[in-house]
Amino acid sequence: MDATAGKELTAVEQMLCKxxxxxxxxxxxxxxxxxxxxxxxxxxxxxxxxxxPECKATNTEALQYARARAVVKGLSWSLRESLQARGRTGxxxxxxEEPFLGKSNATxxxxxxxxxxxxxxLARFERGEAPLDSEGNVRxxxxxxxxxxxxxxxxxxxxxxxxxVLCISAMTAIKLVHERNIRSIAQLRDRPEIVRELHGxxxxxxxxxxxxxxxxxxxxxxxxxxLKTVRETVRALRVPRAAGWHAELVxxxxxxxxxxxxxxxxxxxxxxxxxxxxxxxxxxxxxILLGVLVEQGRVLPKGEAYFSxxxxxxxxxxxxxxLRQIHMAQESSKGFENLQYDxxxxxxxxxxxxxxxxxxxxxxxxxxxxxxxxxxxLAWTGTRTLNRLMRLRAIxxxxxxxxxxxxxxxxxxxxxxxxxxxxxxAGRPPEVITLGKLEPLPFKYVQSEEDILRVLAxxxxxxxxxxxxxxxxx
DNA sequence: CGGCATACG
DNA sequence: CGTA
DNA sequence: GCCG
Numbered sequence: 001m002d003a004t005a006g007k008e009l010t011a012v013e014q015m016l017c018k019x020x021x022x023x024x025x026x027x028x029x030x031x032x033x034x035x036x037x038x039x040x041x042x043x044x045x046x047x048x049x050x051x052x053p054e055c056k057a058t059n060t061e062a063l064q065y066a067r068a069r070a071v072v073k074g075l076s077w078s079l080r081e082s083l084q085a086r087g088r089t090g091x092x093x094x095x096x097e098e099p100f101l102g103k104s105n106a107t108x109x110x111x112x113x114x115x116x117x118x119x120x121x122l123a124r125f126e127r128g129e130a131p132l133d134s135e136g137n138v139r140x141x142x143x144x145x146x147x148x149x150x151x152x153x154x155x156x157x158x159x160x161x162x163x164x165v166l167c168i169s170a171m172t173a174i175k176l177v178h179e180r181n182i183r184s185i186a187q188l189r190d191r192p193e194i195v196r197e198l199h200g201x202x203x204x205x206x207x208x209x210x211x212x213x214x215x216x217x218x219x220x221x222x223x224x225x226x227l228k229t230v231r232e233t234v235r236a237l238r239v240p241r242a243a244g245w246h247a248e249l250v251x252x253x254x255x256x257x258x259x260x261x262x263x264x265x266x267x268x269x270x271x272x273x274x275x276x277x278x279x280x281x282x283x284x285x286x287x288i289l290l291g292v293l294v295e296q297g298r299v300l301p302k303g304e305a306y307f308s309x310x311x312x313x314x315x316x317x318x319x320x321x322x323l324r325q326i327h328m329a330q331e332s333s334k335g336f337e338n339l340q341y342d343x344x345x346x347x348x349x350x351x352x353x354x355x356x357x358x359x360x361x362x363x364x365x366x367x368x369x370x371x372x373x374x375x376x377x378l379a380w381t382g383t384r385t386l387n388r389l390m391r392l393r394a395i396x397x398x399x400x401x402x403x404x405x406x407x408x409x410x411x412x413x414x415x416x417x418x419x420x421x422x423x424x425x426a427g428r429p430p431e432v433i434t435l436g437k438l439e440p441l442p443f444k445y446v447q448s449e450e451d452i453l454r455v456l457a458x459x460x461x462x463x464x465x466x467x468x469x470x471x472x473x474x
Numbered sequence: 475c476g477g478c479a480t481a482c483g
Numbered sequence: 484c485g486t487a
Numbered sequence: 488g489c490c491g
Contacts (some may be wrong), residue, residue, distance in 0.1 A: 058478045166486095395479085
């Protein structure tokens with residue numbers, strides 16, 4: 001039985017029922033590119049959503065465009081045929097039946113599909129002008145009343161270009177444009193004294209020098225070589241059960257079947273954690289791996305280029321500090337299996353191809369605990385928009401979804417208990433788990449990405465199209 | 475009319 | 484603040 | 488801007 005039978009699906013549920021292929025059958029790639037450009041202009045002009053809990057600002061415009069693009073990717077009908085059969089008005093009405101598309105977004109989608117651009121937003125952004133809102137007024141400022149700071153919506157192309165440089169955020173790009181009158185990467189390169197003020201150090205210098213190379217798509221041959229080298233290197237390390245380490249592509253390499261400008265690799269082991277205790281304290285597999293890759297000349301060292309390593313020592317603490325809150329919230333018994341979660345060790349850096357000598361961005365993620373693998377895979381495969389949709393769905397169910405596990409939020413009125421339907425498929429009695437506040441869902445119920453998607457669908461297979469990672473290009 | 479994903483150094 |  |  002379908003747990004959602006008889007009820008209208010929410011917008012998020014409708015989205016998660018869809019498939020998002022890299023290239024759809026209805027010729028929407030130009031439209032998708034335009035919506036992506038609009039999202040980038042909004043992010044570059046307003047700044048991305050930021051995690052400051054004091055300021056709960058969301059870049060709603062960027063979010064709208066990201067969702068609209070996902071809807072277009074997931075469309076199961078042809079805009080072109082609909083325009084022929086029903087005309088503009090009929091097609092707009094039909095689009096408005098899709099999740100997250102209201103009148104504004106539906107109209108914009110049709111205009112972009114028919115003309116290749118949108119006069120009130122995209123065409124203005126591309127000329128460096130501020131866009132118009134749905135009432136025709138100029139949106140001169142990002143509307144963030146909490147921050148008195150002025151953020152003009154002009155100079156979109158300059159801000160997009162500058163913020164595409166590794167180590168230069170949207171906020172830094174905004175300052176460069178309006179405080180230093182820098183309008184391109186070329187202009188920034190001519191002003192070393194301004195680069196120095198940005199406090200990016202040698203990493204920023206290096207990013208600027210090799211920016212074009214770092215933006216190029218990684219050739220398939222090099223992406224394969226990166227994966228193979230990482231896999232063989234980790235298996236040759238002097239760490240416990242080294243031969244059991246696996247390396248697999250996540251990110252675009254998994255959803256599209258080819259790398260973009262970076263290569264994302266997830267490392268995992270069936271039995272071992274990402275680190276182990278020695279007499280000197282915790283030893284991180286990632287650190288040893290990076291040591292070898294740097295020595296071999298494949299990964300550029302810390303002192304030379306962008307190099308960001310994030311490992312956590314608390315994995316081996318007893319009791320683990322990140323569990324204290326859960327212990328305090330719920331003193332009662334928990335199984336061993338749900339006592340283990342912290343963050344995955346990560347590396348964001350630069351790879352040098354042995355074949356061409358060219359530089360490429362590489363991300364390595366080491367799954368911290370074996371049982372967290374499906375969560376790490378799901379989160380690091382993405383896309384960003386799909387992660388946000390899945391996490392919104394988790395919120396609807398009273399859960400947190402991160403890269404490690406499900407945790408009951410326990411913030412609903414009336415009760416701190418959260419009921420999770422882990423299985424409600426035909427021919428079986430429904431299986432419901434009750435969790436206390438901040439209690440993780442035991443890993444035995446979520447041993448694969450498919451299991452996670454099933455929990456999100458209240459025990460049904462309603463979201464099963466997303467099990468195939470090539471359908472996750474939302 | 476509040477909320478918009480989540481996480482780390 | 485910058486990154487995923 | 489769209490949703491619940």
